[in-house]
Amino acid sequence: MMNRNHIERLFKEHYAWLHGLAGVLLHDNDLARDVVNDVFEKLLCSDQMFEPTAGYLAAAVKNRCLNIIRDADVRRRLSELYFLELEDYDREDWPDEAEIARIYSIIGSELTPQCRRVMELRYVDGHKFTEIARMLGISETAVYKHVRHALTIIRKNLDNHG
Numbered sequence: 001m002m003n004r005n006h007i008e009r010l011f012k013e014h015y016a017w018l019h020g021l022a023g024v025l026l027h028d029n030d031l032a033r034d035v036v037n038d039v040f041e042k043l044l045c046s047d048q049m050f051e052p053t054a055g056y057l058a059a060a061v062k063n064r065c066l067n068i069i070r071d072a073d074v075r076r077r078l079s080e081l082y083f084l085e086l087e088d089y090d091r092e093d094w095p096d097e098a099e100i101a102r103i104y105s106i107i108g109s110e111l112t113p114q115c116r117r118v119m120e121l122r123y124v125d126g127h128k129f130t131e132i133a134r135m136l137g138i139s140e141t142a143v144y145k146h147v148r149h150a151l152t153i154i155r156k157n158l159d160n161h162g
Contacts, residue, residue, distance in 0.1 A: 004044065006051075007040060007043050007044055010040070010043075010052065010057070011040050014054060014057055015036060018036045018039070018057055018058065018061050019032050019033060019036050020032075021058060021061055021062065021065075022035045022036055022061050022064075022065050025062065025065040025066070025069070026065050026068065026069070031068065032065075035061055035064045035065055035068070036061060038064060039057065039060045039061050039064060042060075099158070102157075102158065103154055103158070106153065106154050106157045106158075107119055107150070107154070110153050110154075110157060111149075111150055111153060114136075114146065115146045115149060115150050116150075117136065118132055118136070118143055118146040118147060118150070119146070119147065119150045121135065121136075122143075122147060129143045129144065129147075
């Protein structure tokens with residue numbers, strides 16, 4: 001296990017260029033600082049038996065940045081989907097009972113069981129995408145894809161029979 005003094009020396013020696021690397025990837029100096037600090041904090045709290053190299057530190061910072069970028073992209077896509085859902089219907093144009101029955105029929109007959117379950121959790125139970133992902137043991141991206149797929153099928157069926 002590395003001692004605290006060794007990690008402090010690595011921090012002082014490599015902080016500036018690791019911060020620069022994170023800054024280039026994230027375009028946010030505060031977030032870049034947090035990423036580098038998190039990498040070194042993880043080293044402090046771990047039982048690593050090896051001495052991290054500059055390459056290891058750079059890879060750890062890069063991977064942490066890529067995870068942040070990926071998570072931000074998922075949140076952006078989910079929020080775009082949410083706004084797409086909202087702009088599809090005005091309150092005055094909400095479906096009547098017959099149309100709601102057709103929607104339930106489409107959900108029951110045209111969707112896979114997993115897709116149907118995602119739609120029920122989202123629109124019947126009102127769960128958020130993150131909650132659905134956790135409940136079903138799938139990624140938020142998978143939840144997004146199920147909802148997108150279901151909405152496409154529902155719209156297509158409603159357009160064909162409307």
